[in-house]
Amino acid sequence: MPHEAIQSNNDLTALVHRHADLMMRVAYTYLKNTADAQDVCQEVFIKLAKRPVAFTQADHEKAWVIRVTINACKDLLRSPWKKLFSPIGEPVCSIQHTDNQEVVACVLELPAKYRIVIYLYYYEGYSTAEIAGLLKRNENTVRTQLKRARELLKACMIGGFANE
Amino acid sequence: MNRYREGMHEIKANEEMKQQFIEQTQLRLSTGNSKIMLSMKTAALTAAACVILVMTVLFLSPSQTRIQPKPFSGFIITAYAADGTALPLKPNVQLPLGQYSPLMSSVPGLPITIASDEADDIVVAVSEGSLSLWSPSDSKVHPKGKQLHAQPGITVYWSPSVEENTKLLTGKSSVSIIAYRNKTEIGRRTVEIQAANHSFYNGMLRED
Numbered sequence: 200m201p202h203e204a205i206q207s208n209n210d211l212t213a214l215v216h217r218h219a220d221l222m223m224r225v226a227y228t229y230l231k232n233t234a235d236a237q238d239v240c241q242e243v244f245i246k247l248a249k250r251p252v253a254f255t256q257a258d259h260e261k262a263w264v265i266r267v268t269i270n271a272c273k274d275l276l277r278s279p280w281k282k283l284f285s286p287i288g289e290p291v292c293s294i295q296h297t298d299n300q301e302v303v304a305c306v307l308e309l310p311a312k313y314r315i316v317i318y319l320y321y322y323e324g325y326s327t328a329e330i331a332g333l334l335k336r337n338e339n340t341v342r343t344q345l346k347r348a349r350e351l352l353k354a355c356m357i358g359g360f361a362n363e
Numbered sequence: 364m365n366r367y368r369e370g371m372h373e374i375k376a377n378e379e380m381k382q383q384f385i386e387q388t389q390l391r392l393s394t395g396n397s398k399i400m401l402s403m404k405t406a407a408l409t410a411a412a413c414v415i416l417v418m419t420v421l422f423l424s425p426s427q428t429r430i431q432p433k434p435f436s437g438f439i440i441t442a443y444a445a446d447g448t449a450l451p452l453k454p455n456v457q458l459p460l461g462q463y464s465p466l467m468s469s470v471p472g473l474p475i476t477i478a479s480d481e482a483d484d485i486v487v488a489v490s491e492g493s494l495s496l497w498s499p500s501d502s503k504v505h506p507k508g509k510q511l512h513a514q515p516g517i518t519v520y521w522s523p524s525v526e527e528n529t530k531l532l533t534g535k536s537s538v539s540i541i542a543y544r545n546k547t548e549i550g551r552r553t554v555e556i557q558a559a560n561h562s563f564y565n566g567m568l569r570e571d
Contacts (some may be wrong), residue, residue: 215381220385296373
């Protein structure tokens, strides 16, 4: 059955190149595992490609991708398979620079609700209001979570954010 | 958080992964089946679960998996003492069956009555001696050799005579009694007959 939003292979290729890295980072932030993150990305691409109507604005498309990826990660974490066969945590080996690796590792040690807020705020550059909209949380809650996450990170890496 | 941003920037989907996303998505869109393609990890987990299940089933002891047949209790096997007293045989209880000698002309052997409400056919076979049927009304003895078919309630006669009635059994003989219903075996019992002395015999219903 043809999908109106995806007219050609070129459209699909463009979608993948536009969002694959974003999806991988969001999924990795939640799952801390490359194989699981890859699975989630695949599912989200299929959902994206099956959408009957294409997005008219890039921002909306990106926000949709983030929301759906987060939901897919939550579903995976809730699944009995995941609970029974939890893979051994892998080091952040794809990061070459040791200092960067340590900081990312510290963020990944935070609870999931803090990790995603940190990612969206510091990496994607969303405001707390936008994050609240994306995550369907109260903005004050997001601010509190951001503050709490920073405190935990400081405990993990003394002076790690001095360059802020 | 620059180092965090720099570190996260290195987490990305490589070209091979992107190509896989494209191919898998195309495949699923063309087939319309969103669950056809499993990732290697999911497939491996599924296979592992199947192996565990199969191993569990295979390693169950046959005695645990086999359905034990319901014990058959439909026989009432009655023997008779020398004075004619009826003696219902009970498992592992030895009872005197009476006296038999070829010189005794009153009966053709030691009578054993086999009754069953459940069976429609009974097969009796002996390891030693011989079987016969006898109807006192017509005084005719029907030799049956070592095996016979009988209806429930019939009395069969076991004779300890061997070697053409010239010699009596001095050892042990087993009488196998098998009950059938609709040509299907529903139970069996064995009566062991042991020579005592002076042409006296003891019988015991053996617990199978």
